[in-house]
Amino acid sequence: MALANHFYQNLAGSYLFSEIAKRVNKYSAENPDKKIIRLGIGDVTKPLPPSVIAALHKAVDEQATAEGFRGYGPEQGYDFLRETIVNDCFAQFGFEKDEIFVSDGAKSDIGNFQELFDISCKVAITDPVYPVYADSNVMAGRAEAQKDGRFQGIIYLSCTSENNFVPELPKERPDIIYLCYPNNPTGTVLTKEQLKIWVDYARANESIILFDSAYEAFIRTPGIPHSIYEIEGAKECAVEFRSYSKIAGFTGLRCGYVVIPRNLSLKTKNGGSAALRDLWLRRQTTKYNGTPYVVQRAAQAVHGEQGKKEVKELIDAYLLNAKHIREGFANMGLTVYGGVDAPYVWLKLPINDSWKFFDELLNQVNIVGTPGQGFGLCGEGYFRLTAFGSYENTLEAVERLKKFKF
Ligand SMILES: *Cc1c(COP(=O)(O)O)cnc(C)c1O
Numbered sequence: 544m545a546l547a548n549h550f551y552q553n554l555a556g557s558y559l560f561s562e563i564a565k566r567v568n569k570y571s572a573e574n575p576d577k578k579i580i581r582l583g584i585g586d587v588t589k590p591l592p593p594s595v596i597a598a599l600h601k602a603v604d605e606q607a608t609a610e611g612f613r614g615y616g617p618e619q620g621y622d623f624l625r626e627t628i629v630n631d632c633f634a635q636f637g638f639e640k641d642e643i644f645v646s647d648g649a650k651s652d653i654g655n656f657q658e659l660f661d662i663s664c665k666v667a668i669t670d671p672v673y674p675v676y677a678d679s680n681v682m683a684g685r686a687e688a689q690k691d692g693r694f695q696g697i698i699y700l701s702c703t704s705e706n707n708f709v710p711e712l713p714k715e716r717p718d719i720i721y722l723c724y725p726n727n728p729t730g731t732v733l734t735k736e737q738l739k740i741w742v743d744y745a746r747a748n749e750s751i752i753l754f755d756s757a758y759e760a761f762i763r764t765p766g767i768p769h770s771i772y773e774i775e776g777a778k779e780c781a782v783e784f785r786s787y788s789k790i791a792g793f794t795g796l797r798c799g800y801v802v803i804p805r806n807l808s809l810k811t812k813n814g815g816s817a818a819l820r821d822l823w824l825r826r827q828t829t830k831y832n833g834t835p836y837v838v839q840r841a842a843q844a845v846h847g848e849q850g851k852k853e854v855k856e857l858i859d860a861y862l863l864n865a866k867h868i869r870e871g872f873a874n875m876g877l878t879v880y881g882g883v884d885a886p887y888v889w890l891k892l893p894i895n896d897s898w899k900f901f902d903e904l905l906n907q908v909n910i911v912g913t914p915g916q917g918f919g920l921c922g923e924g925y926f927r928l929t930a931f932g933s934y935e936n937t938l939e940a941v942e943r944l945k946k947f948k949f
Pocket residue numbers: 585647648649650651673723727755757785786787788789793794798799
């Protein structure tokens with residue numbers, strides 16, 4: 544037998560959402576008459592906006608004609624989409640289209656991006672955290688197996704109610720810093736001043752920030768940065784990942800992109816330097832053959848005048864759900880975070896056992912959420928609810944909470 548990549552053995556055993564599914568399936572099998580409301584997994588439920596559908600139809604029909612047919616496209620994305628993205632979001636920071644790389648979603652980009660760094664590079668992540676940042680580095684051999692709930696070799700930045708979920712600067716210098724704002728799972732945001740501390744730190748320490756802004760379109764509070772490039776100096780230290788998934792319902796269609804400033808470089812072993820965007824271009828042209836043409840046309844529609852209006856309505860509806868969830872749990876006497884500029888509400892529990900809370904919520908009122916412990920050591924004692932359910936189900940869940948005793 545061939546030997547398996549032993550770094551994969553360092554990954555943590557049970558996957559959070561399969562454990563949730565196991566418990567929910569068991570409950571359903573034993574209580575077939577109960578209607579379960581799922582506010583657990585972070586997938587959207589609303590259909591694609593009409594202008595996205597229209598763009599898809601048009602692009603599909605083009606494929607039936609000799610002139611309109613598209614085979615392999617450019618690995619970094621079609622010019623029409625990269626130009627649209629730059630003009631709509633990044634030209635204001637001086638970017639050009641060759642600094643934009645279109646993909647099949649932010650998860651692949653974020654998971655793959657660590658390949659550009661040497662195995663010796665030190666990684667910092669917040670705790671709690673979206674699991675992809677840590678796991679992709681564990682697979683690459685940049686960290687060892689978990690001990691007491693944390694991968695050895697990774698620098699953890701604790702985010703709890705004590706520091707208001709604002710990570711403090713690390714004592715040890717990381718090469719790579721993953722930041723995600725608005726945050727999954729906590730739903731919290733950073734102000735410009737708070738984000739600037741990280742940009743200044745990264746510049747002073749020659750670290751690279753990998754900034755995940757998958758939820759930027761949920762920001763409603765004026766002044767909260769949508770992009771890290773709103774911070775002075777960010778072009779010297781940061782890469783930004785964006786996705787159409789949560790903002791426009793592309794979780795199934797698949798499209799995202801990464802912004803890599805032209806002048807951002809890594810040092811090479813021979814004492815020279817390599818531009819990050821050249822490394823990523825090389826990586827993508829070797830391992831990726833491009834996002835489907837029809838999907839890129841659909842993504843382009845999101846940036847149109849009508850598309851923007853539809854997307855805003857979509858997000859407003861999810862944010863209204865978030866407001867009801869916040870109020871429902873606050874009325875129970877729990878402290879709630881997030882849910883204002885993000886589709887996630889993060890509860891502080893009165894007990895330090897988020898799986899026990901999960902079971903109680905499921906058993907008493909048939910609501911499924913996500914135990915905070917699944918997102919990291921600092922998530923224990925917290926609980927995530929998503930605003931991606933239907934309005935009716937969300938209201939019913941809030942109504943059921945009135946009978947919930949904890
Ligand atoms: C959902 C999500 C993504 C990306 O999703 P894709 O569907 O792969 O674009 C990225 N980051 C965070 C934090 C997410 O929650």
